[in-house]
Amino acid sequence: MSALFGVAGNSTRFTETVSKASADAPQWLREIGLDAYEYQCGKGIRVVRSTAELIGHNAAKAGIALSLHAPYFINLANPDPESVKKAIGYVTASCQAARWMGAKRIVIHSGALMKRSRGEALRVAKENLAVIVRACDELGYGDLILCPETMGKVNQLGDLEEVLELCAVDERLLPCVDFGHLYARSFGVLEGKAACVQMLDRIADVLGEERSAQFHSHFSKIEFTQKGGEKRHLSFFDPGYGPEFLPLAEELARRGWEPWVICESAGTQSEDALSMKQIYREVCER
Numbered sequence: 001m002s003a004l005f006g007v008a009g010n011s012t013r014f015t016e017t018v019s020k021a022s023a024d025a026p027q028w029l030r031e032i033g034l035d036a037y038e039y040q041c042g043k044g045i046r047v048v049r050s051t052a053e054l055i056g057h058n059a060a061k062a063g064i065a066l067s068l069h070a071p072y073f074i075n076l077a078n079p080d081p082e083s084v085k086k087a088i089g090y091v092t093a094s095c096q097a098a099r100w101m102g103a104k105r106i107v108i109h110s111g112a113l114m115k116r117s118r119g120e121a122l123r124v125a126k127e128n129l130a131v132i133v134r135a136c137d138e139l140g141y142g143d144l145i146l147c148p149e150t151m152g153k154v155n156q157l158g159d160l161e162e163v164l165e166l167c168a169v170d171e172r173l174l175p176c177v178d179f180g181h182l183y184a185r186s187f188g189v190l191e192g193k194a195a196c197v198q199m200l201d202r203i204a205d206v207l208g209e210e211r212s213a214q215f216h217s218h219f220s221k222i223e224f225t226q227k228g229g230e231k232r233h234l235s236f237f238d239p240g241y242g243p244e245f246l247p248l249a250e251e252l253a254r255r256g257w258e259p260w261v262i263c264e265s266a267g268t269q270s271e272d273a274l275s276m277k278q279i280y281r282e283v284c285e286r
């Protein structure tokens with residue numbers, strides 16, 4: 001076993017030279033040497049059952065691990081009962097689509113502060129997440145792994161500590177550590193060897209070694225502003241912004257951890273995921 005490398009959605013190279021159909025993605029990802037595919041439902045869960053099942057069938061055949069990104073508009077930290085009801089609906093619908101595909105992991109954004117203190121937003125998000133986990137259990141989705149994500153903007157809930165606290169709600173939850181987001185919201189501070197050691201140590205402290213070793217992650221280079229944090233996702237070919245993958249690869253290899261590393265580059269996610277896998281392999285062979 002080792003870390004898995006994959007893409008979020010379809011890269012430009014895939015859509016322009018291979019196919020427009022996501023069902024063709026798993027076979028292609030296997031051919032180019034990747035391991036995982038994160039299906040995007042960020043703008044809503046529009047995938048129909050037949051398509052979802054075909055993606056799942058093709059992924060199983062190609063040996064591609066599947067995850068699913070739940071809608072971006074889920075806000076775990078919104079206390080409004082109507083909003084909570086909607087969030088339950090979006091997450092359970094994501095679970096249904098994941099079930100059709102045979103996807104194991106579902107990534108969920110942590111939420112927005114909505115002008116409240118971080119502590120208050122986190123308290124609400126933890127309460128709501130517990131309700132959502134219960135609803136998923138009741139519908140028979142208890143084996144799917146929900147992954148609250150670290151967010152890139154300062155006014156969003158979801159620095160590493162907050163996401164680890166969210167994961168404390170249920171022992172099945174895994175963090176989706178988006179290293180580009182953490183880099184952006186810390187204005188470029190969270191990168192490099194020392195930062196990687198510190199972040200992974202902290203995850204292990206809170207979740208324990210075994211659970212931490214399986215964590216979910218997103219990686220891309222991100223442009224940020226000194227005020228708000230995340231501005232936009234870049235490609236590895238864009239100069240000027242981080243983070244670099246090498247220090248993280250070294251720390252993952254040293255610990256023998258096996259996370260899923262999903263590349264969220266803008267358009268070049270298949271090329272960039274491959275370059276990360278290559279870096280990781282070279283580090284492992286040292």
Ligand SMILES: [Zn+2]
Pocket residue numbers: 069107109149
């Ligand atoms: Zn996300």
